[in-house]
Amino acid sequence: xxxxxxxxxxxxxxxxxxxxxxxxxxxxxxxxxxxxxxxxxxxxxxxxxxxxxxxxxxxxxxxxxxxxxxxxxxxxxxxxxxxxxxxxxxxxxxxxxxxxxxxxxxxxxxxxxxxxxxxxxxxxxxxxxxxxxxxxxxxxxxxxxxxxxxxxxxxxxxxxxxxxxxxxxxxxxxxxxxxxxxxxxxxxxxxxxxxxxxxxxxxxxxxxxxxxxxxxxxxxxxxxxxxxxxxxxxxxxxxxxxxxxxxxxxxxxxxxxxxxxxxxxxxxxxxxxxxxxxxxxxxxxxxxxxxxxxxxxxxxxxxxxxxxxxxxxxxxxxxxxxxxxxxxxxxxxxxxxxxxxxxxxxxxxxxxxxxxxxxxxxxxxxxxxxxxxxxxxxxxxxxxxxxxxxxxxxxxxxxxxxxxxxxxxxxxxxxxxxxxxxxxxxxxxxxxxxxxxxxxxxxxxxxxxxxxxxxxxxxxxxxxxxxxxxxxxxxxxxxxxxxxxxxxxxxxxxxxxxxxxxxxxxxxxxxxxxxxxxxxxxxxxxxxxxxxxxxxxxxxxxxxxxxxxxxxxxxxxxxxxxxxxxxxxxxxxxxxxxxxxxxxxxxxxxxxxxxxxxxxxxxxxxxxxxxxxxxxxxxxxxxxxxxxxxxxxxxxxxxxxxxxxxxxxxxxxxxxxxxxxxxxxxxxxxxxxxxxxxxxxxxxxxxxxxxxxxxxxxxxxxxxxxxxxxxxxxxxxxxxxxxxxxxxxxxxxxxxxxxxxxxxxxxxxxxxxxxxxxxxxxxxxxxxxxxxxxxxxxxxxxxxxxxxxxxxxxxxxxxxxxxxxxxxxxxxxxxxxxxxxxxxxxxxxxxxxx
Numbered sequence: 001x002x003x004x005x006x007x008x009x010x011x012x013x014x015x016x017x018x019x020x021x022x023x024x025x026x027x028x029x030x031x032x033x034x035x036x037x038x039x040x041x042x043x044x045x046x047x048x049x050x051x052x053x054x055x056x057x058x059x060x061x062x063x064x065x066x067x068x069x070x071x072x073x074x075x076x077x078x079x080x081x082x083x084x085x086x087x088x089x090x091x092x093x094x095x096x097x098x099x100x101x102x103x104x105x106x107x108x109x110x111x112x113x114x115x116x117x118x119x120x121x122x123x124x125x126x127x128x129x130x131x132x133x134x135x136x137x138x139x140x141x142x143x144x145x146x147x148x149x150x151x152x153x154x155x156x157x158x159x160x161x162x163x164x165x166x167x168x169x170x171x172x173x174x175x176x177x178x179x180x181x182x183x184x185x186x187x188x189x190x191x192x193x194x195x196x197x198x199x200x201x202x203x204x205x206x207x208x209x210x211x212x213x214x215x216x217x218x219x220x221x222x223x224x225x226x227x228x229x230x231x232x233x234x235x236x237x238x239x240x241x242x243x244x245x246x247x248x249x250x251x252x253x254x255x256x257x258x259x260x261x262x263x264x265x266x267x268x269x270x271x272x273x274x275x276x277x278x279x280x281x282x283x284x285x286x287x288x289x290x291x292x293x294x295x296x297x298x299x300x301x302x303x304x305x306x307x308x309x310x311x312x313x314x315x316x317x318x319x320x321x322x323x324x325x326x327x328x329x330x331x332x333x334x335x336x337x338x339x340x341x342x343x344x345x346x347x348x349x350x351x352x353x354x355x356x357x358x359x360x361x362x363x364x365x366x367x368x369x370x371x372x373x374x375x376x377x378x379x380x381x382x383x384x385x386x387x388x389x390x391x392x393x394x395x396x397x398x399x400x401x402x403x404x405x406x407x408x409x410x411x412x413x414x415x416x417x418x419x420x421x422x423x424x425x426x427x428x429x430x431x432x433x434x435x436x437x438x439x440x441x442x443x444x445x446x447x448x449x450x451x452x453x454x455x456x457x458x459x460x461x462x463x464x465x466x467x468x469x470x471x472x473x474x475x476x477x478x479x480x481x482x483x484x485x486x487x488x489x490x491x492x493x494x495x496x497x498x499x500x501x502x503x504x505x506x507x508x509x510x511x512x513x514x515x516x517x518x519x520x521x522x523x524x525x526x527x528x529x530x531x532x533x534x535x536x537x538x539x540x541x542x543x544x545x546x547x548x549x550x551x552x553x554x555x556x557x558x559x560x561x562x563x564x565x566x567x568x569x570x571x572x573x574x575x576x577x578x579x580x581x582x583x584x585x586x587x588x589x590x591x592x593x594x595x596x597x598x599x600x601x602x603x604x605x606x607x608x609x610x611x612x613x614x615x616x617x618x619x620x621x622x623x624x625x626x627x628x629x630x631x632x633x634x635x636x637x638x639x640x641x642x643x644x645x646x647x648x649x650x651x652x653x654x655x656x657x658x659x660x661x662x663x664x665x666x667x668x669x670x671x672x673x674x675x676x677x678x679x680x681x682x683x684x685x686x687x688x689x690x691x692x693x694x695x696x697x698x699x700x701x702x703x704x705x706x707x708x709x710x711x712x713x714x715x716x717x718x719x720x721x722x723x724x725x726x727x728x729x730x731x732x733x734x735x736x737x738x739x740x741x742x743x744x745x746x747x748x749x750x751x752x753x754x755x756x757x758x759x760x761x762x763x764x765x766x767x768x769x770x771x772x773x774x775x776x777x778x779x780x781x782x783x784x785x786x787x788x789x790x791x792x793x794x795x796x797x798x799x800x801x802x803x804x805x806x807x808x809x810x811x812x813x814x815x816x817x818x819x820x821x822x823x824x825x826x827x828x829x830x831x832x833x834x
Contacts, residue, residue: 027064027088027095031056031076034100036325036346038309042270042279043078043099047071048085058272079267080104080281080295103293103311120264123280123298127254130303135239136330136339141202141380144340145372146210147412151419152191155348155361192422193217196410200383207384212395214402214410218426236343238296238308238328242675246834248318248737249675250290253282253308261291261676269300276300287315288738288748290676292326304338306330317738317751319800319834322348322361333373343368369412390573391516392623454484462493469529469558469590470497482630487512489631495528504528510631518577518633522567530559549707551821556705557720559696560588575624575638579617584655586610587696593720594776599694606658609696615648641670650691661691669731676737678755683731692768695780699724701761701788709805709827714759716790716809716825723773723780724763732758741795753797757805762787786812796831803831 031043039060046053050070056062074097075085081101089095132138196214201207241256242249251261258264261284268279277297284291292310299306310326312318324347331341349362374380383389408414429435444450448459455478462475475495480488489510496503508524550556564584571577587609589595599608624638643666650661665687672680687699701724703717704710712731739754741747763783765773774780792807805827814822 025064025066025069025093025095027066027069027074027097029062029097029099030060031062031078031099031101032060033309033325033327034102035311035323035348036309036327036344037100038325038327038344040078040081040101042268043076043101045074045076047088048073048075058270076101079265079279080283080293103313118264120266120280121259123266123278123303124254124258124264126303127280127296127298127305128256128258131239131254131256134302134304134338135237136337137201137203137237137239139201139203139337139375141200141377142339142373142375143198143200143377143380143383144370144374146195146197146199147369147371148193148195148197149365149367150191150193151189151365151422153363153365154188154190155363189418189422190426191218192419194407194411200380202381202384208392209383209389210393211383211389212393212399214406215395215399216402216407216423217400218423236326236328236345238305238310242673243292243310243326245290245312245324246318246321247679248290248834249673249679250292250310250312250316251676253280253292253294253296253310254305258282261285261289267295272306277306286742288317288742288751290316290737299332299338302336302338304330304332306338317753319751319797319832320349320351321834322350324348333375335375337375339373339375340370342370371412449479451481454481455479456481467529467558468556469500470502471499473497487631512631515628517571517573519570520568522565522569524565525563526565527562528560530561551705551707551825553821554705554718555592557593558590559593560590562586562588575620575622577619577621579619581613581615581617583613583615584611584657585613586656589696592778594695594773594778598776599772604658606652607656608658609694610656611659611697612651612654612657613648614651615646618645619643637671641668643668646687650693650697659691659693659697661689661693661697663687663689674734678735678737678739680735681731681733684729685731686728687726689725692766692772693725695720695723695773698765698769698773699727699763701727701763701783707825707827709803709829714761714788714790715792715805715807715827716822717788720778721781722761722763722783722788723765723769724761724783725766725769727761727763727783729761730759735796751797752795755794755796757792757794757807758789759791760787760789781812783812788812797833801830801832803829805829 031040031045032038033040041056041058041060043056043060043062044053045056045062045064047070052064052066052070054062054064069088069090072088072090073085074088075083076099077083078101080103082104084099084101086097086099088097136142194214194216195212197210197212200209200211236243238252238254241252243252244250251258253262255261262282263285265281266278267281270277270279276299278300279295279297281295283293292312294309294311296308297306298304305328307329308327310324310328312321312324314322316324318324325344326346327342327344328340329342330338333339343366345364345366347364349364351361440451444458444460448461450457450460458477458479462477464472464474466472473495475493477491477493479491484490489512490508492505492507494503494505504527506524506526506528508522510520510522513519513521562585566582568580569577570579586607587596589609596608601608619642621635621638621642622640624642625636626633627636646663646665648661648663650657650659650663652658652660665685667683667685669681669683672682674680689698691697700720701717701722702710702713703719703721704713704715705719709715711733733755734757735753735755737753738748738751741752741754761783765782765784770782774782789810790807791810792805794803794805796803798804807825807827809823
């Protein structure tokens with residue numbers, strides 16, 4: 001009987017176990033940051049009002065095995081993030097519930113616990129103390145394989161409107177590529193670029209070199225977007241005191257003086273691979289400061305950073321940005337050194353618009369992985385002397401011809417379906433005539449040029465203007481494109497004044513001998529009025545908009561120039577370049593300026609106000625970056641000062657030239673970042689002219705007769721006001737950022753920015769040049785014993801693009817006959833920046 005009892009008990013037990021087995025429930029998923037899409041390890045999950053819960057693993061994953069589901073929702077909790085609860089189906093045995101959680105705006109001050117010791121600050125001090133030994137840039141040399149992927153997506157794409165709008169209806173096929181992982185905010189990938197390269201670093205002397213082995217790009221190809229991409233390609237090092245975010249500098253959470261910028265709290269401790277890590281959470285001390293929210297996982301033995309997550313929100317003083325997330329991960333090498341493993345950068349761009357919630361937004365995503373790290377090896381140092389790679393960045397000849405099989409075998413991670421579809425989608429767009437029509441129309445309005453095969457028209461904003469001498473003036477500009485010739489660029493314009501009845505014009509020819517390093521020959525002929533432009537980003541008197549913004553009561557001065565130029569330019573990989581010029585100029589001033597007749601003398605050889613000049617310009621710009629166009633390029637600046645030196649010789653008796661002289665000039669300029677108080681621009685310049693010359697060949701201090709602020713000119717000075725044959729000057733501008741405005745609540749919300757400027761000039765004029773030029777009836781002045789100084793302050797970032805300058809002329813004091821506006825002026829200008 002006992003045996004039968006045991007058998008029945010076993011059978012009943014098996015039945016109960018079977019019922020329990022078949023009634024078991026399983027819930028799995030991962031917890032991620034909603035913006036960066038990075039996994040969040042050690043997040044706490046709990047069924048509300050129960051004792052059932054768990055913590056995600058190091059990969060942010062979790063698994064519940066339950067005999068019954070204790071609640072109808074599952075909640076995730078992570079310090080620094082908003083609470084999020086997801087519904088659970090109680091009758092479904094297997095479920096996958098993924099959590100995408102958002103950062104909280106709540107300051108850590110809310111959670112402060114009063115104690116005699118702040119353990120978070122003790123930990124911070126240890127991290128800072130060990131920064132010199134943990135910073136990977138302390139290593140004498142290293143190299144690694146680098147994979148970069150940048151993607152741009154469109155958000156807020158309204159499928160219905162897109163499909164029914166007559167302008168966009170022909171392009172509805174691109175909607176097939178919309179990522180529908182989030183139906184609330186679907187996005188459309190429109191740009192993708194991938195790069196594989198070898199990166200080399202040497203600490204002393206500091207050198208870097210990158211060899212790009214493979215590059216693949218698709219998407220919208222224009223200069224403004226490429227400049228944006230330049231901002232995305234930033235090297236972030238959390239061990240630096242300040243971290244670049246586009247053109248701003250944010251305080252690192254492990255800044256040497258981090259407690260001035262952040263509130264800290266120890267949030268968690270966990271063991272990974274038998275090593276203990278501490279989670280340090282942080283938030284900005286003051287809302288609107290250039291500081292992050294986020295957390296750092298720190299190795300408790302070496303105090304090295306294992307992972308850092310940084311975020312900003314709308315309160316940060318960055319234009320056109322809703323949110324930024326940055327993640328940097330490190331891995332421990334065999335010698336216990338912690339080195340970079342992965343970077344991720346995600347930015348939500350928000351173009352200005354009347355209804356931000358309905359405006360098309362952009363998401364920029366940059367992912368970088370670092371593999372095959374080699375440290376302290378001769379293969380690193382030898383690369384810097386390898387003549388096959390002369391530049392800091394070297395693009396191999398076949399880098400852009402890599403086949404799909406190469407990419408599929410060498411990518412660290414495979415592309416998603418949407419990413420892979422970008423290449424096909426963009427290729428289809430660029431083969432559509434209607435798309436190219438829209439693209440060229442927008443490009444014409446914004447850039448000013450309209451291509452017609454081998455030639456192009458523009459810029460359109462010179463088509464008509466007016467001034468006192470010419471009256472109504474019209475102008476036609478034409479140029480060649482790369483379809484005409486890939487390296488030869490021809491331009492020309494023809495202008496006509498309806499009051500002076502004189503044709504003006506210009507013809508130029510540029511031939512690029514080499515693009516990298518750059519060398520070219522150039523020739524031109526110009527016969528036109530001097531419009532006062534020295535730099536390409538200035539507004540001259542020939543611009544259509546200048547008529548409306550002239551200072552009242554200031555007579556226009558006109559100087560007709562007829563100039564022949566021949567140039568040769570050669571640049572070297574080191575950043576050194578020389579520029580050889582031969583210039584023949586004939587000047588024909590109009591009253592009230594002294595005219596040719598005022599300088600004519602009997603028996604004098606040559607033509608008055610005509611000269612021939614040979615000029616050598618030397619320039620050194622270490623690690624200067626450029627944005628390349630079809631023929632010309634735009635400097636993006638350098639981290640180091642740029643030095644320019646000129647030497648000119650005037651040669652008489654060449655095609656009527658009359659003057660013999662020598663001229664030397666030197667200038668040094670740079671933008672210096674001075675976080676946390678913005679950035680500082682300086683330009684120090686000096687020059688001397690040897691010889692007795694008319695005013696056209698002397699140094700005429702650059703004045704401004706418009707109410708549009710000119711960065712390079714003395715804005716409270718008129719044109720042709722001061723003459724010098726020796727001079728020293730300085731141009732200073734300090735962009736502070738929020739400054740004092742950050743303490744005014746309403747202004748702080750508007751994100752206005754403060755700056756100050758100062759411009760000074762010391763000059764002199766020799767007795768011979770005074771005798772020749774100050775006796776012609778025009779009120780030229782000199783600066784001998786009375787230097788020029790103007791100072792200013794102002795506000796920029798008004799409506800994101802307006803700048804207002806308030807400028808005072810300190811010395812020399814205006815004369816009694818001068819108007820009041822020679823003492824103080826208000827100037828406006830446009831300035832777009834992040």
